[in-house]
Amino acid sequence: MRYLFEHYVFDTERRELSRGADVLPTTPQVFDLLDYLIRNRERVVSKDDLVKAVWNGRVVSDAALTTRLNAARSLIGDTGDEQRLIKTLPRRGFRFVGVVREVTEPPGSAAISSRDIDLKETTLPLPDKPSIAVLPFENMSGDPEQEYFADGMVEEIITALSRFKTVFVIARNSSFTFKGRAVDIKEVGRRLGVRYVLEGSVRKASGKIRIAGQLIDVATGAHMWADRFERDLTDIFALQDEITVAVISAIQPKLLQTEISMATRRRPENLTAYDYYLRAVRAFYAMNGEGFAEAIRLAHRALELDPQFGAVACLAGNCHALKVAFGFAADPRFERQEAIRLARLALSVDDNDADVLAWVSFILAVMVGAGEAEIEMADRAVALNPNAFHTLSCRGHVYRMAGLHAEAIRSFERALRMSPVDPVLHVVFTGMSMALIELGRFDEAVEAGKKARRQNPSYASAYRCLASAYAHLGCDPEAFEAAAHLLETDPSFTISAWLARTAQSNAKLLTEGLRKAGLPE
Numbered sequence: 001m002r003y004l005f006e007h008y009v010f011d012t013e014r015r016e017l018s019r020g021a022d023v024l025p026t027t028p029q030v031f032d033l034l035d036y037l038i039r040n041r042e043r044v045v046s047k048d049d050l051v052k053a054v055w056n057g058r059v060v061s062d063a064a065l066t067t068r069l070n071a072a073r074s075l076i077g078d079t080g081d082e083q084r085l086i087k088t089l090p091r092r093g094f095r096f097v098g099v100v101r102e103v104t105e106p107p108g109s110a111a112i113s114s115r116d117i118d119l120k121e122t123t124l125p126l127p128d129k130p131s132i133a134v135l136p137f138e139n140m141s142g143d144p145e146q147e148y149f150a151d152g153m154v155e156e157i158i159t160a161l162s163r164f165k166t167v168f169v170i171a172r173n174s175s176f177t178f179k180g181r182a183v184d185i186k187e188v189g190r191r192l193g194v195r196y197v198l199e200g201s202v203r204k205a206s207g208k209i210r211i212a213g214q215l216i217d218v219a220t221g222a223h224m225w226a227d228r229f230e231r232d233l234t235d236i237f238a239l240q241d242e243i244t245v246a247v248i249s250a251i252q253p254k255l256l257q258t259e260i261s262m263a264t265r266r267r268p269e270n271l272t273a274y275d276y277y278l279r280a281v282r283a284f285y286a287m288n289g290e291g292f293a294e295a296i297r298l299a300h301r302a303l304e305l306d307p308q309f310g311a312v313a314c315l316a317g318n319c320h321a322l323k324v325a326f327g328f329a330a331d332p333r334f335e336r337q338e339a340i341r342l343a344r345l346a347l348s349v350d351d352n353d354a355d356v357l358a359w360v361s362f363i364l365a366v367m368v369g370a371g372e373a374e375i376e377m378a379d380r381a382v383a384l385n386p387n388a389f390h391t392l393s394c395r396g397h398v399y400r401m402a403g404l405h406a407e408a409i410r411s412f413e414r415a416l417r418m419s420p421v422d423p424v425l426h427v428v429f430t431g432m433s434m435a436l437i438e439l440g441r442f443d444e445a446v447e448a449g450k451k452a453r454r455q456n457p458s459y460a461s462a463y464r465c466l467a468s469a470y471a472h473l474g475c476d477p478e479a480f481e482a483a484a485h486l487l488e489t490d491p492s493f494t495i496s497a498w499l500a501r502t503a504q505s506n507a508k509l510l511t512e513g514l515r516k517a518g519l520p521e
Contacts, residue, residue: 003038005085005098007180008076010038017075029054030071037072037086037096042457044488046093069094082290095488097458099423124193124420131168131194134158136179137211140203150202151176152278153211156240157198162387163354170194171389171419189218192420196224209233213243233271276302277312284315287424289328292319310349314359317342321363325502327490332501339367354385358394369503370402382411389419396431403506405435426455426462433465437472437510445469449482460490464498468513479517486519494520 003010009018015031017024026034036053037045051060054068069088070080076098078085085098134157139150155172162169170192178188185197200213214226231239280298283291299316302309320339322328329335343363346356358381361374378395385391396411412432416425433448446469452462463486470479486493495514498504504511515521 004101041096044093044095099456127168132196133170133192133194135199138201140201148282169387173422174419273302273305295319310346313342313346354381357381358391362394365398365401370398400435405438408435426452426459430461442469442472467517468510471513471516483517
């Protein structure tokens with residue numbers, strides 16, 4: 001069995017822990033400790049559990065156990081202060097809280113790279129229009145710290161391509177599940193359901209940027225287009241436009257180059273601000289309190305340099321909103337005010353940008369409630385860019401919070417097709433489960449909740465949905481078990497605190513189910 005989390009592969013058959021192409025030296029006891037924590041990640045394990053599993057019940061001092069835990073954390077880039085992956089629960093024990101995917105390797109099969117992802121086995125049908133996935137570009141700078149820049153370039157190209165309504169573009173997060181892997185292009189096409197794949201490399205050095213790219217027809221393996229570009233860093237956006245036009249022209253020759261000016265967002269005036277923005281995006285994708293705090297810090301640096309940078313204002317506002325929603329906020333009132341202020345700032349900069357409209361509609365819906373204005377913004381975002389996972393996902397959440405649950409589910413289903421292997425699908429499945437509960441479709445809500453739990457066993461919202469749906473079905477043992485997992489994941493959870501954090505006035509059946517499941521008021 002192989003367990004995949006973040007950049008690591010934990011292989012129990014080979015007894016290896018790998019990061020990228022590197023096998024990390026691991027002592028037997030540290031390996032066994034990680035093995036036990038990962039296998040039992042859905043519960044808190046006590047000190048006695050670890051001693052019995054790792055030391056066969058021998059007497060072990062607290063200092064020895066702490067030393068092994070610190071060594072395990074160090075191996076996987078964690079610390080005792082951060083506890084991003086291995087969490088210590090005082091007087092209770094320990095729990096592995098990272099998002100893990102399990103991969104079972106058939107006997108005799110070839111080794112798979114450490115960035116392999118347990119993708120869905122189903123072959124997705126091709127859409128009825130040209131479809132493309134942009135794979136992460138290889139960072140050729142020789143500096144791992146420049147990884148964010150290469151990723152940012154790809155994200156901008158995906159965004160530009162997705163604004164062409166006649167093209168189907170796979171969302172960033174699904175494309176990035178292939179990051180760092182030697183991939184079979186035909187397998188990418190089969191798993192993501194696309195006809196074309198764009199791959200390339202980025203080198204940033206001495207004030208210059210060089211990009212090599214190639215567009216491949218998955219069905220034939222033929223290279224439809226390949227080219228190299230070199231420009232000054234000051235021309236970075238023109239370079240992104242050139243690549244986008246080249247790709248679009250290769251798959252749809254009748255599209256005019258002038259369309260690109262209509263298809264791109266407002267670019268920041270200051271390139272240093274843009275660099276801060278790319279770093280903030282990388283921090284945001286950690287999806288934890290520390291990541292949100294770092295993203296906010298970097299976003300504010302960008303806004304100081306370019307106060308009219310709408311995308312970065314949205315990013316910061318979303319971080320403030322999620323800190324409140326996830327219970328990370330030390331001062332919820334301040335975080336709420338900042339989220340609303342930054343959302344309105346972004347809207348004042350550009351109220352005709354799909355990304356801005358989508359994020360602002362979501363932020364305001366979460367912070368103050370979903371009314372006609374938020375629904376109208378979410379609809380306009382999808383009309384402007386119907387190909388973006390996050391515009392569809394945001395629309396789904398806005399419609400759910402507005403009480404329009406059937407339409408919310410339709411948006412979530414479209415989002416799932418845009419990014420079928422997205423690492424944050426648990427958020428979409430949870431949104432679907434909440435909407436299904438309000439429609440009284442409790443069996444379906446359970447299935448969606450289970451999918452969310454499989455995607456991320458540490459995501460509290462998945463257990464909220466399961467506890468409520470099971471309670472409505474009269475499955476008390478399952479409801480109580482889900483409620484217990486929720487309290488393990490979020491020990492301070494109360495129904496009233498959850499309702500106060502976000503706008504949930506239209507989650508009446510969900511709330512009723514939580515009470516039936518015995519969760520504290």
